[in-house]
Amino acid sequence: MTEGQTIGRAWHAGPAAPAVELREVSREYGRGDAKVRALDGVSIGFPAGSWTAVMGPSGSGKSTLLHCAAGLEKASGGRVLLRGQDITSAPDSALTALRRHTVGFVFQTFNLVGSLTAEQNVALPLKLARRTVSRQAVREVLEAVGLADRLRHRPRELSGGQQQRVAIARAMVTRPAVLFADEPTGALDSASARTVLQLLRTMVDSAGQTIVMVTHDPAAAARADAVVFLSDGRIVDQALRPSAREVADRLARLEG
Amino acid sequence: MPGIAFSNFREHRRLFTGAILAVALGVALMQASLSMMAAVSEARIPAGLSGQARERIRDAYAGAATLLGMTVMLAGFLALFIVGSTFAFTVAQRRRELALLRLAGGSRPQLVVLLLAEAALLGAVGAAAGVLLGVPGTWAQAWLLAAFGFLPGAVAPALNGGIMLASACVGFTVALFGVLAAARRAALVRPLEALRDTGRAARVMTVARWVFGLSSLAFVIWLVAAAQTGRVDVLGALLIAMAVSVVGAVALSLLSPLVVPLVGGLLGLALRRSILGEIAQANLRDAVRRSASTAAPLIVLVSLVVGLMGTLASLGRMGGEEQKRIVAGDLVVDSTGAQASRIAAVPGVAVASPQATVPIAVTVGRRAYRRTYYSGIVAVDPSAYRQTYRRAPRSGSLAALRGRTIAVGPGLSEEGLRRGGVAVARIGGQGVRLRIVAVMAPVLENGADGFLLPRELVPADVMAKAPTRTVIQVMPGTAPSAVAARIRAAGIGTVRSLADWADDEADRQQKGNEAIFAVLVGLGGLYAAVAVVNAVVIAGAERKTEFAVVRLTGMSRPQVVRMALIEAAAVTAIGLLLGLLVAAGALAGIGAAAVRAVGTPLVAVPWELLGLLVPGAFIVTAVASAWSTLSATRVPPVALATARE
Numbered sequence: 001m002t003e004g005q006t007i008g009r010a011w012h013a014g015p016a017a018p019a020v021e022l023r024e025v026s027r028e029y030g031r032g033d034a035k036v037r038a039l040d041g042v043s044i045g046f047p048a049g050s051w052t053a054v055m056g057p058s059g060s061g062k063s064t065l066l067h068c069a070a071g072l073e074k075a076s077g078g079r080v081l082l083r084g085q086d087i088t089s090a091p092d093s094a095l096t097a098l099r100r101h102t103v104g105f106v107f108q109t110f111n112l113v114g115s116l117t118a119e120q121n122v123a124l125p126l127k128l129a130r131r132t133v134s135r136q137a138v139r140e141v142l143e144a145v146g147l148a149d150r151l152r153h154r155p156r157e158l159s160g161g162q163q164q165r166v167a168i169a170r171a172m173v174t175r176p177a178v179l180f181a182d183e184p185t186g187a188l189d190s191a192s193a194r195t196v197l198q199l200l201r202t203m204v205d206s207a208g209q210t211i212v213m214v215t216h217d218p219a220a221a222a223r224a225d226a227v228v229f230l231s232d233g234r235i236v237d238q239a240l241r242p243s244a245r246e247v248a249d250r251l252a253r254l255e256g
Numbered sequence: 257m258p259g260i261a262f263s264n265f266r267e268h269r270r271l272f273t274g275a276i277l278a279v280a281l282g283v284a285l286m287q288a289s290l291s292m293m294a295a296v297s298e299a300r301i302p303a304g305l306s307g308q309a310r311e312r313i314r315d316a317y318a319g320a321a322t323l324l325g326m327t328v329m330l331a332g333f334l335a336l337f338i339v340g341s342t343f344a345f346t347v348a349q350r351r352r353e354l355a356l357l358r359l360a361g362g363s364r365p366q367l368v369v370l371l372l373a374e375a376a377l378l379g380a381v382g383a384a385a386g387v388l389l390g391v392p393g394t395w396a397q398a399w400l401l402a403a404f405g406f407l408p409g410a411v412a413p414a415l416n417g418g419i420m421l422a423s424a425c426v427g428f429t430v431a432l433f434g435v436l437a438a439a440r441r442a443a444l445v446r447p448l449e450a451l452r453d454t455g456r457a458a459r460v461m462t463v464a465r466w467v468f469g470l471s472s473l474a475f476v477i478w479l480v481a482a483a484q485t486g487r488v489d490v491l492g493a494l495l496i497a498m499a500v501s502v503v504g505a506v507a508l509s510l511l512s513p514l515v516v517p518l519v520g521g522l523l524g525l526a527l528r529r530s531i532l533g534e535i536a537q538a539n540l541r542d543a544v545r546r547s548a549s550t551a552a553p554l555i556v557l558v559s560l561v562v563g564l565m566g567t568l569a570s571l572g573r574m575g576g577e578e579q580k581r582i583v584a585g586d587l588v589v590d591s592t593g594a595q596a597s598r599i600a601a602v603p604g605v606a607v608a609s610p611q612a613t614v615p616i617a618v619t620v621g622r623r624a625y626r627r628t629y630y631s632g633i634v635a636v637d638p639s640a641y642r643q644t645y646r647r648a649p650r651s652g653s654l655a656a657l658r659g660r661t662i663a664v665g666p667g668l669s670e671e672g673l674r675r676g677g678v679a680v681a682r683i684g685g686q687g688v689r690l691r692i693v694a695v696m697a698p699v700l701e702n703g704a705d706g707f708l709l710p711r712e713l714v715p716a717d718v719m720a721k722a723p724t725r726t727v728i729q730v731m732p733g734t735a736p737s738a739v740a741a742r743i744r745a746a747g748i749g750t751v752r753s754l755a756d757w758a759d760d761e762a763d764r765q766q767k768g769n770e771a772i773f774a775v776l777v778g779l780g781g782l783y784a785a786v787a788v789v790n791a792v793v794i795a796g797a798e799r800k801t802e803f804a805v806v807r808l809t810g811m812s813r814p815q816v817v818r819m820a821l822i823e824a825a826a827v828t829a830i831g832l833l834l835g836l837l838v839a840a841g842a843l844a845g846i847g848a849a850a851v852r853a854v855g856t857p858l859v860a861v862p863w864e865l866l867g868l869l870v871p872g873a874f875i876v877t878a879v880a881s882a883w884s885t886l887s888a889t890r891v892p893p894v895a896l897a898t899a900r901e
Contacts (some may be wrong), residue, residue, distance in 0.1 A: 047618050128360055
């Protein structure tokens with residue numbers, strides 16, 4: 001019915017089965033005159049083993065899309081499927097289990113627990129899931145993000161880039177099916193941002209990680225396999241492996 | 257989970273300091289009080305004392321035990337209150353951190369366990385500190401009780417492992433119970449809140465708070481209204497006043513998130529004159545939880561101590577007023593029995609009713625119900641007594657008080673002794689069986705006479721030495737002051753007008769109450785100070801960013817401190833005002849009861865206590881908020897306004 005949905009389906013029909021799928025998802029905030037429709041019947045599939053960037057002007061519904069897809073927010077309408085499982089009206093216990101085993105999060109504000117060391121922060125999801133925590137495994141993950149020498153540092157003793165790499169390590173330690181990233185480079189200097197993006201790229205290429213990333217930064221989006229553009233709660237455009245310039249142009253068109 | 261709890265505990269030391277202090281104080285007080293209670297109960301009454309002296313010592317021990325028991329209860333209640341409010345506050349502050357744990361896969365039960373583990377750590381640290389503090393605390397309390405005259409002599413409390421363990425366990429349990437409500441709230445934190453700057457505006461007024469707050473308030477209003485009706489006697493009014501003080505304090509502190517901004521709006525009319533005042537008032541309205549957390553301990557303190565103390569003081573005054581009405585006399589003379597025998601001969605004296613407190617033991621009841629009274633045994637001249645005492649006996653007649661008879665005095669009229677019963681008095685080493693011929697009506701006064709017996713039963717030498725109070729009516733047309741002067745000139749004891757005597761008696765009783773209250777108010781004040789400083793300090797840490805922002809818009813550091821001081825003063829004023837409102841509600845019932853009992857709305861407002869409490873509260877909040885604001889504004893504002901983590 002709209003351009004956005006056709007595009008969504010096209011991406012849905014991509015190379016692999018979708019890890020996450022949204023069907024006619026809408027999300028409304030407020031009531032009466034103050035009602036805001038953040039998502040307006042969005043249908044899209046995010047293929048397993050690929051990296052999708054979601055872009056759009058401020059207020060286009062990017063973050064809401066991410067939150068609904070990850071089960072952090074309930075959709076007002078439509079259905080959300082995570083690895084084929086319908087999570088639209090899952091109870092809290094099911095969503096908790098989901099966060100433990102199926103999804104991982106990385107955010108612009110690194111959201112590390114200030115009182116715990118890097119090592120403890122990474123081990124946290126495993127401990128919460130009551131899984132046996134092998135020190136070795138935790139160290140390997142931190143090594144993989146290049147922080148083997150920062151195990152015992154607390155977040156405030158680390159730079160922004162290092163904190164974000166700890167956050168990525170924490171998200172990856174449970175080997176989630178999908179990694180959700182919300183502006184992961186938004187608070188970083190360009191050198192740190194490049195390191196983090198390279199890390200994500202490697203995870204997709206070598207381990208077949210599925211990543212859904214919301215970003216403002218065309219350079220970051222250009223590292224993804226596909227870019228989806230959102231405007232006023234609808235998917236309006238899409239590009240496969242675009243360059244940073246292409247992304248910037250399309251975004252400029254949307255905002256203009 | 258214990259590992260995370262430990263890390264959090266270390267990280268948030270400052271948040272928890274107040275609660276640890278409260279638990280430690282509670283445990284120390286409990287240990288000290290229990291040790292003293294044990295020492296008092298084991299204390300031997302020295303041999304070779306008269307029955308009267310033994311009874312006095314036993315009464316003193318019983319009084320001390322009551323006071324100690326009240327201290328234990330107060331310490332427990334206040335520690336629970338402070339731990340509860342501290343955790344409620346820290347949960348509100350740590351919403352983002354808790355949401356983060358949910359995001360990383362933490363379940364709701366795990367969050368509850370985390371908070372319980374934190375409380376357990378806090379309780380353990382507090383209890384350990386309390387046990388150590390309790391040792392010098394016990395010595396201090398022993399000294400205080402002796403110094404205030406609650407104990408006849410020094411009591412040496414021993415260190416008792418059982419008591420230490422029990423106190424520590426209570427402290428630990430209080431910490432766990434205190435956290436329950438907060439833990440439930442923490443479990444409701446949604447993972448998404450970790451991603452938002454402020455989180456969903458945390459609702460301060462929860463459903464439970466509404467329900468409990470409103471139902472307590474309704475109950476208090478009903479009590480205050482009920483106290484105004486004629487069906488409530490003085491004892492009922494006393495109980496109602498106490499209930500109003502306690503439940504009212506709970507109701508207003510539960511509803512304080514609603515009431516504080518409301519009263520703040522009224523105060524705002526005065527504050528709005530200056531820009532600092534205007535911002536302070538806006539903050540007051542906006543930071544509901546912070547304002548309420550500071551005001552609540554003040555509400556509790558003021559309503560409890562002012563309400564209870566005012567109630568007891570009013571009761572004492574009422575007792576005095578009642579005496580003025582019951583006793584028909586112009587003058588009261590305190591002297592020995594020998595001196596008293598000369599009073600009747602003084603010119604101008606129409607009636608002299610000598611009442612001699614005699615060292616005679618009276619035993620009533622049989623077997624298990626047997627009881628011996630040593631004090632309050634008064635030998636009277638029955639006919640003179642009847643002329644000077646207006647209230648008729650509840651049963652029987654004082655006219656029958658002749659020969660081997662006895663009357664139950666107003667002080668024991670509620671003990672169930674009946675007319676026609678038998679009492680055995682030990683007079684001059686012999687047991688004498690006396691028939692109870694009358695039971696007097698009860699009075700409000702504390703420590704009224706226990707038994708009245710005719711003078712002729714008591715040997716003359718005993719009568720001569722007995723301390724005697726003589727109520728005197730002067731001849732018609734004679735000035736009481738002239739008669740008083742003559743008695744003084746004759747060198748017979750101390751002479752007072754009836755009114756002076758009744759007031760002095762009420763004051764003497766009041767002094768006893770005040771000593772008890774000095775101890776309890778001191779404790780309550782200490783706890784309230786801990787709670788208020790705790791709230792202010794926790795809030796100060798939270799406000800770093802807020803302060804940075806106002807400084808970036810052009811406010812100087814001294815201006816920020818002044819703004820915080822205005823806020824603190826306003827919150828203190830509101831807390832005191834609401835506490836006084838509850839106290840006024842409690843005293844209104846007493847006033848109504850006084851109108852019915854003695855004809856005037858006698859209410860004793862404890863002005864001295866207020867004179868200490870009000871400036872004390874302002875000083876504590878001002879110092880705490882100035883200090884926390886200064887320490888929160890030490891860092892340059894730019895560094896803070898942009899920092900997130």
